[in-house]
Amino acid sequence: MNTRENPAIEITPDAxxxxxxxxxHETWNGHPRVFLPIQSNGDIECPxxxxxxxxxxxxxxHHY
Structure with a gap:
């Protein structure tokens, strides 16, 4: 999950x-906003x- 070269940023479900x-980066010079489909207790890398x-x-x- 975490590596020294690219440690994961930990987030919680409320994020x-x-x-x-x-x-x-600052907001003005970052890449386009990319929504990432993450799984419970999982990890994902931004493309x-x-x-x-x-x-x-x-x-x-949210749906039952």
């Missing part, structure tokens, strides 16, 4: 929906900048 616009995210916890169910 969803997950999107990346380049966390190392633009390679930033890795880890979702700690379960995604709440």
């Amino acid at each position: 969803l929906p997950l999107h990346c616009s380049g966390p190392q 633009y900048c390679g930033t890795r995210y880890y979702l700690k916890g379960d995604i709440p169910h």
